[in-house]
Amino acid sequence: MxxxxxxxxxxxxxxxxxxxxxxxxxxxxxxxxxxxxxxxxxxxxxxxxxxxxxxxxxxxxxxxxxxxxxxxxxxxxxxxxxxxxxxxxxxxxxxxxxxxxKPLTKLEQLRELAMDQHGLVTTEQALGEGVTHANLSMLVSRGRLQRVAHGVYRVPQVAETSADEYQLAVFWTGTPGACLSHETALSVRGLSDVIPEQIHVTVPLSRRIRRRGGEQYVVHREDLTPEDMSWWEGIPMVTVSTAIRQCIETGLPTYLIKQALRVSSGTSVLSAGERGRLEKLLSARDTGS
Incomplete structure (x- = not known):
């Protein structure tokens, strides 16, 4: 050599x-x-x-x-x-x-976003990445994207997960601050035997949703604070304490709420003080006081 x-x-x-x-x-x-x-x-x-x-x-x-x-x-x-x-x-x-x-293609840009969002991207997110409405329409026509709801697209290259439908529920609202809530928040965390027939989401009081395709969702309106919010599988969701309080207010059967309190007590998701306040709120509801 x-x-x-x-x-x-x-x-x-x-x-x-x-x-x-x-x-x-x-x-x-x-x-x-x-x-x-x-x-x-x-x-x-x-x-x-x-x-x-x-x-x-x-x-x-x-x-x-x-x-x-x-x-x-x-x-x-x-x-x-x-x-x-x-x-x-x-x-x-x-x-x-x-x-x-070379820079990423339009589809690669969307895939980068979708990988953190259960395969989904919104029109607003796409526009923020420089992907135009025309680009989106072209990708859909070529089978590279799937339009799954108004303003929401699925990138087929990203593997599906069991949490996809919950991410879609939040994106379907088209509302900043939307999150999973109520019975859905208890169910996906495994804190109660409640089996919601629809996915519950909460949006700010000022928002009015007039989109089609929401038959599988129950939309609640409430102004939540940052302390009321948490995350599950990368999807915004109310905290356990907030979810139980919401379920008490909307009339979920007492035995299901007591189950959620029992399962979550003694864990980091619900403090002793929060449990005490929720038990008082449940008792007041059941006694009518």
Whole structure:
């Protein structure tokens, strides 16, 4: 092996080390037949099935200006906040190895969103990512997207989960601040034997929903505070205390409410003080006092 070949192998090794060290995440994904290296705001497609993709908290789709800058600006002029090593390695890989560096497609942008939302995206979210109404219509006509409700789309490439219908219920309202509530909040948490025939959601008092396709939902109106809110499977939902209080107010049978109080007592989801207040509220309802 000549000195020139040794030097070339050494330089290639240094460049790969710099790339990996500048990444936020290095993941081996055997099911995808590739390695994924997460360099902020950078995506490189490798002919050898080795790819660099934004798999971390930052989504490339949210920063198109920085991608354009990465493709053209000098490091000291680029607002991407990439390290010099990341910038130089990216530029050198593109120049020396003929690697295709490009921004995400419209469908990939939507898929990035949908992966955190049970395969669903809203029209408003799509527009915020620069995906137009025309883009959405085209993707639907080509079978790349499925329109599942007014202003809500499913990305078929994202696997379905048992929580999809609950995410859809929240998105169907088209209302910021909408969340799962009442019997639904108790049921999905396994705190009560209640089996709601419809999914219960709560929206702010000021909101009036006039959308079709809501036969499977019960919409309640209440101005909730941040303390009333929590999350379940990445979906906004009222806290256990708020759900039990709502069920007391809407007339859920006493034995189901007592079951929820018993199951949740002694856990982090319901404090002793909250249980005491709810028991008094239930007693007042049942005695009519």
């Amino acid at each position: 000549t000195l020139a070949m040794v030097l070339m192998v050494f330089l290639l090794g240094v460049r790969w080390i710099l790339l990996v060290c500048s990444a936020d995440t290095f993941i081996h994904a055997p099911k995808l037949g590739r390695f994924i290296v997460d360099v902020p705001l950078l995506r490189i497609n490798f002919p050898t099935q080795l790819s660099v993709a934004p798999v971390g908290a930052k989504r490339l789709s949210k920063r198109p200006r920085e991608m354009r800058c990465l493709l053209g600006a000098a490091p000291d002029e680029c607002p991407c906040h990439l390290s010099d090593a990341s910038f130089l390695v990216a530029k050198s890989l593109t120049k020396w190895e003929g690697i295709d560096m």
